[in-house]
Amino acid sequence: MEKEIKSDAKSFSKTIPTTTPYEMEKQAQSVYTIAKFKEFQQELIGKMFCEVIGVQEDTPVKMYDVQEEVWIPKSTLDETSPEIKTKKVMKKVTFKVSFQKDECQLECSCHRFEFRGILCKHAICVLLRNGITLLPERYILRRWRKDVRR
Numbered sequence: 001m002e003k004e005i006k007s008d009a010k011s012f013s014k015t016i017p018t019t020t021p022y023e024m025e026k027q028a029q030s031v032y033t034i035a036k037f038k039e040f041q042q043e044l045i046g047k048m049f050c051e052v053i054g055v056q057e058d059t060p061v062k063m064y065d066v067q068e069e070v071w072i073p074k075s076t077l078d079e080t081s082p083e084i085k086t087k088k089v090m091k092k093v094t095f096k097v098s099f100q101k102d103e104c105q106l107e108c109s110c111h112r113f114e115f116r117g118i119l120c121k122h123a124i125c126v127l128l129r130n131g132i133t134l135l136p137e138r139y140i141l142r143r144w145r146k147d148v149r150r
Helices: 002-013 023-031 034-049 112-116 121-129
Strands: 050-056 061-077 084-100 105-108
Touching (some): 023 034, 034 050, 050 121, 061 121, 105 112
Antiparallel strands (some): 050 061, 061 084, 084 105
16 A cells, blocks of 8 residues: 555656657646556557558448557577577557547457556557547546546
């Protein structure tokens, strides 16, 4: 409990700088605890490796295909040396994001929000593509807010 109290106090007294000009990052900076803000920043920065490659718009719930460039370590055996070398190989992975604009409701096949409590880079891509520059309140969980008394 004491650790949480110290963490809460630190979240109010210390500000982590933003790394992008996005309004949603400034919003996250003002509401999230330091730890969750840093996690959100990583998702926002990771958005640069994502691209919307397809969309089905014929229903109230739009389905987006968001492709992400993922770097995977690959070990190889060098024939000239007994050492195993590791290099990174780029792989493109496609995620499905459903988006209902009326309710501003998102769901991504990576399920980061369900597991970690913050929106993923794929969902952020879809929000920005639809001109939504702030995080919808429903995706700022009370648990991660720095203004919540614990």
